[in-house]
Every structure is written in C-alpha cells, then in structure tokens.
Amino acid sequence: MEDGNMVLKEIQTLEGHSDRVWSLAWNPASGTSNNPPVLASCSGDKTVRIWEQTPSNGLWNCKAVLDETHTRTVRSCAWSPCGKLLATSSFDATTAIWENIGGDFECVSTLEGHENEVKSVSWNASGSLLATCSRDKTVWIWEVMPGNEFECVSVLQGHTQDVKMVKWHPTMDVLFSCSYDNTVKFKKMQNNVEFLVELQVWAEDGTGDWHCAQTLVVTLLLYGHLLLMLKETEWLPVDVGGMQSSNDLASWIHLPREYVSLIKFYLALLVTKRDEVIDLGFTSMRTHNSFSCSVWHHLCTLSGYHDRTIFTVHWSREGIIASGAADDALRFFVESNDGLVDGPSYKLLLKREKAHNMDINSVQWGPTDTRLLASTSDDGTIKIWELATLT
Amino acid sequence: MVSGLINANPVIYEKKQRRVRRASSVGDDEHAIEPIDQIEFEARFVRVFIFLTFLNHIRDIKDPEHPYSLEELKVITEEAVEVDDDNSYVRVTFTPTVEHCSMATVIGLCLRVKLMRSLPQRYKVDIRVAPGTHATESAVNKQLNDKERVAAALENPNLVDMVDECLAPSYA
Numbered sequence: 239m240e241d242g243n244m245v246l247k248e249i250q251t252l253e254g255h256s257d258r259v260w261s262l263a264w265n266p267a268s269g270t271s272n273n274p275p276v277l278a279s280c281s282g283d284k285t286v287r288i289w290e291q292t293p294s295n296g297l298w299n300c301k302a303v304l305d306e307t308h309t310r311t312v313r314s315c316a317w318s319p320c321g322k323l324l325a326t327s328s329f330d331a332t333t334a335i336w337e338n339i340g341g342d343f344e345c346v347s348t349l350e351g352h353e354n355e356v357k358s359v360s361w362n363a364s365g366s367l368l369a370t371c372s373r374d375k376t377v378w379i380w381e382v383m384p385g386n387e388f389e390c391v392s393v394l395q396g397h398t399q400d401v402k403m404v405k406w407h408p409t410m411d412v413l414f415s416c417s418y419d420n421t422v423k424f425k426k427m428q429n430n431v432e433f434l435v436e437l438q439v440w441a442e443d444g445t446g447d448w449h450c451a452q453t454l455v456v457t458l459l460l461y462g463h464l465l466l467m468l469k470e471t472e473w474l475p476v477d478v479g480g481m482q483s484s485n486d487l488a489s490w491i492h493l494p495r496e497y498v499s500l501i502k503f504y505l506a507l508l509v510t511k512r513d514e515v516i517d518l519g520f521t522s523m524r525t526h527n528s529f530s531c532s533v534w535h536h537l538c539t540l541s542g543y544h545d546r547t548i549f550t551v552h553w554s555r556e557g558i559i560a561s562g563a564a565d566d567a568l569r570f571f572v573e574s575n576d577g578l579v580d581g582p583s584y585k586l587l588l589k590r591e592k593a594h595n596m597d598i599n600s601v602q603w604g605p606t607d608t609r610l611l612a613s614t615s616d617d618g619t620i621k622i623w624e625l626a627t628l629t
Numbered sequence: 630m631v632s633g634l635i636n637a638n639p640v641i642y643e644k645k646q647r648r649v650r651r652a653s654s655v656g657d658d659e660h661a662i663e664p665i666d667q668i669e670f671e672a673r674f675v676r677v678f679i680f681l682t683f684l685n686h687i688r689d690i691k692d693p694e695h696p697y698s699l700e701e702l703k704v705i706t707e708e709a710v711e712v713d714d715d716n717s718y719v720r721v722t723f724t725p726t727v728e729h730c731s732m733a734t735v736i737g738l739c740l741r742v743k744l745m746r747s748l749p750q751r752y753k754v755d756i757r758v759a760p761g762t763h764a765t766e767s768a769v770n771k772q773l774n775d776k777e778r779v780a781a782a783l784e785n786p787n788l789v790d791m792v793d794e795c796l797a798p799s800y801a
Contacts (some may be wrong), residue, residue: 418771595750
C-alpha cells in the first residue's frame with residue numbers, strides 16, 4: 239500500500255434516523271455470495287435500523303426499524319458471531335436481544351440489572367457470552383443459555399467511574415473494558431477446558447467384521463454448555479442438538495459424510511457426560527493454555543492527526559486503521575516500514591476532511607475482504623465508503 | 630430553592646448596556662472590506678449578527694439558584710465568549726460565583742443547551758470554567774465536554790426542567 243494511490247469513494251448516505259447515530263455493527267454472517275451485506279445502526283432517536291445492500295443495483299435500503307422497545311438513546315449494538323441475534327444497549331439501563339425471524343426482528347429477551355445508562359455491548363468469539371457496561375461503573379458478563387435466556391455470571395467492579403466500552407478479544411475469552419476513569423482493564427474467563435479428542439471410527443467391511451476405518455484428532459473446547467471445535471485457527475461453535483447442516487461438521491474435520499452422525503453421537507456424549515469422557519474413549523484431555531496477562535505493552539501513539547476528540551478507531555483485516563473524530567474527519571493509517579528498530583510505527587495513508595457535517599461517532603470495516611467502511615455521525619446519517627486503489 | 634443555597638449571598642453586578650460589538654475575528658480585518666464586494670460584506674454582516682445574537686442569548690440565562698442572570702452575577706462576561714467563525718468554533722469560559730459551586734455543571738449544561746439551540750449545527754463548542762475558579766476544575770471541564778454524559782443528562786426530565794427554567798424567556 240503506497241501513499242497517494244488510494245482513494246476514498248463515498249458510496250451512499252443512509253438517511254432515516256431523526257437524531258444522532260451513535261454506533262453501527264456489520265452482520266458478520268452477511269456479505270457472502272448468498273447474503274448481501276447487512277448492518278445495524280443505533281441512534282439518539284431510540285431506534286435501531288437494519289440496512290441491507292440490494293444486489294441488483296448496489297444501493298442500500300432500510301429493511302427494518304426496531305422501535306418501541308428502548309425508551310431512551312440506543313448507544314451500542316452488536317451482532318452475535320452467527321449473525322442471528324442482535325444485542326442493543328440503551329441509556330434506559332437495559333440491553334435488548336433481537337432475533338431475526340424470517341426478516342422480521344423480534345425482541346426475544348431484555349437484560350436488566352444495570353442501575354443506569356448501558357453504554358456498550360459485546361459478544362465473545364463463540365457467541366456464548368455477552369458483556370455490557372454502564373455509567374454505574376460495573377461490567378456484567380451474561381451467559382447465553384438455551385431458549386434465548388441470559389444469565390448474569392459475573393459483575394466486575396474494577397472501575398471507579400463510568401465504563402464507556404467493552405470489547406472481547408477476537409479469538410480468546412478475554413474481555414477489555416475502558417472507562418471515564420482513564421484506565422483500560424481486562425478480564426480473563428477461566429472456566430473453559432480444552433480437549434484433544436481422538437475418535438476412532440469403526441466400519442463394517444461387508445463380511446461382518448468391524449475394523450477401525452479412521453482415527454481423527456479434533457480439538458474441542460468445552461465452555462459451560464457450549465462446545466467449540468478448533469478449525470485451523472478459529473474456534474467455531476458446535477451445536478450438538480440442532481446442527482444446521484451435517485455438511486458443516488464434515489467440512490470442518492474433513493471426514494466422509496457417513497461418519498458425521500457417529501461423531502455427533504460422540505460429541506453428544508461428551509457434552510452430556512463430560513465427567514466421564516475418559517471412559518468414553520477419548521484419549522487425552524488438557525487444560526486450555528492460559529492467556530498471558532503480562533504481554534500487553536504500549537507500542538506507539540498516533541497523535542496530531544485529528545483536531546478534536548477521537549471517538550472511534552477500527553482495524554481492517556489487512557491492517558488499515560480507520561479513525562473518526564469530532565473534527566468531522568476520517569483518517570486512515572497503515573504500518574510503516576520505517577523505523578522498525580524501535581518496533582512498528584504507523585503512517586497516515588489517507589485523510590478525508592468533512593466526511594460528515596458533524597462529529598463522527600463510529601467507523602466499522604465491513605465483514606468481508608472488500609474495503610467497505612461505514613461511518614455514523616451526529617448529523618443523523620450513516621455513510622458507506624470504499625477505500626479503492628487508483629489504477 | 631429556599632434553603633441550602635451553594636452561594637447564599639452572591640454579588641450582583643449591573644447589566645451591561647447592550648451595544649453593537651463586532652466579533653474579533655471579523656473586526657481585525659474590517660478595513661480590508663471592499664465596499665464593492667457586496668456578497669462578502671453581507672456574509673460578514675450575518676456572522677456579526679450571529680455572534681451578537683448568541684452572546685445576548687447566553688448572558689440572559691438565569692442562574693440555577695438565584696433570580697439573576699449569569700451576566701448580573703458575572704458568571705458570564707462579553708470576554709468570556711470567543712468565536713472563530715472561519716473554523717465554526719466557539720469557546721465559552723464561565724466563572725462560578727464560589728470555588729465549590731456544585732451548580733457549575735448545571736450552568737455549563739445550560740450554556741451548552743442554549744448554544745446547541747441557537748447556533749448552526751456546524752459549530753463546535755467547548756465550555757470550561759475559568760482557570761483557577763473552581764476546586765474541581767478539570768473534573769467539571771471533563772464532564773461538560775463529554776457528549777455522552779451531556780446526551781444522557783438531556784434525557785433526564787428533572788435536569789431538563791432545571792435547564793429549561795434557566796433558559797426561560799422571562800429573563801431575556
């Protein structure tokens with residue numbers, strides 16, 4: 239990526255909110271060949287809007303308005319990793335969970351407990367945990383139970399002032415929170431157990447004799463009621479009870495389809511009788527490697543690029559940092575090859591003054607590899623941008 | 630409020646006579662205006678008008694605990710308002726009547742609301758207490774310029790009532 243050959247194209251301005259737009263979230267399961275990109279935005283007008291790109295003309299349309307649930311500003315929204323649930327947190331002290339049922343969004347759960355404004359909400363990588371934070375100085379961790387039930391499993395009280403934002407680590411169960419007290423804290427979840435599982439798959443050879451057809455080693459992570467399977471470097475949830483498609487499991491561990499039901503049977507046993515897993519023939523079991531708390535250190539500071547408060551930064555998959563601020567401007571940074579002696583540094587790639595008419599509150603890169611970016615503003619709009627290479 | 634006033638006996642100052650005053654950013658180069666450039670002149674006139682209008686707006690805000698305007702209590706003076714029209718920027722520096730004034734955040738909120746309601750949207754507004762005039766100066770300044778807190782405060786009916794009372798036209 240070289241300076242000067244990148245250009246920021248304004249694709250579309252999405253209008254509809256009647257007050258400032260605080261935040262947005264791209265649906266992580268959208269943007270594939272079958273599913274056009276979808277994003278949710280939340281606003282001071284107490285509503286959430288769902289926007290979808292129309293494949294035929296590329297234009298974005300509002301598909302749904304989620305209203306009459308929150309009674310005050312909706313400050314933050316987040317999709318579950320599978321893209322089926324949307325969590326929205328509000329100044330009305332509640333967090334609502336919405337389920338997409340055939341294109342209609344239904345509020346299936348309301349999480350109450352915070353004393354006042356809920357400022358941020360975040361799902362962990364597996365979708366098994368939800369974190370919320372509030373002006374009441376606490377962070378709550380909720381466990382996702384069957385039937386859209388959410389149970390508070392922890393209330394963290396490490397901050398001395400409003401907690402402004404919570405965010406889970408992209409792969410590990412480590413939660414970061416930042417506060418009006420000028421600190422960032424993080425919390426490691428400890429009740430997860432990693433299994434290395436060896437499954438012997440037996441088959442009848444047609445003459446009545448059975449032989450071991452294949453031995454599979456899979457890495458599983460048991461997390462409360464949830465079972466995750468390691469595929470390459472990513473933890474994916476295994477829905478033992480109602481797996482959407484047997485193909486899912488088959489493609490994860492590259493085994494013939496006829497073995498899938500057997501694997502599912504073993505996995506079901508593993509979940510229901512996890513205290514007896516050794517007896518069931520699983521060969522080894524070890525504790526998940528702990529996340530090291532001491533490795534975080536300050537890398538570098540990018541300063542002097544924005545004239546007023548920076549409200550939002552987001553890192554793209556290819557390492558481009560986008561930032562938005564109260565100076566109405568967008569900035570883009572990439573890692574610089576200069577000065578590697580002192581560790582990585584970043585340089586300004588591109589800037590856009592007057593990206594919005596007012597403060598920019600949130601910027602988020604799209605869920606796929608295309609360089610789509612969405613931004614929200616006090617001017618009540620959402621803008622869709624594309625960072626393109628000049629040819 | 631009958632009892633428990635933060636400052637029971639504030640000093641009351643006379644209201645300043647209303648006079649036409651140019652915004653400093655405009656006044657500095659007023660001689661450069663070419664009479665022939667009518668459009669530019671009108672634009673400047675509009676800017677001066679905007680400045681005067683909102684200065685008049687904020688100095689008539691009523692103090693949260695006393696039946697006097699912020700100007701009469703010298704919480705706000707003409708010098709307290711800095712305008713950089715070219716960059717759409719306004720800074721208001723107010724002086725609480727006592728160092729421990731717990732009303733400082735309410736006064737600041739009134740100032741912000743008044744400016745939000747009277748200025749074009751493009752303006753950026755910073756509000757602060759005058760340096761050295763409040764015991765928890767940095768905390769007050771941080772709160773007044775945290776837009777998330779301001780937004781939440783303006784959804785609080787009690788606070789909004791208090792602000793609306795201070796901004797009521799009877800004191801204009």
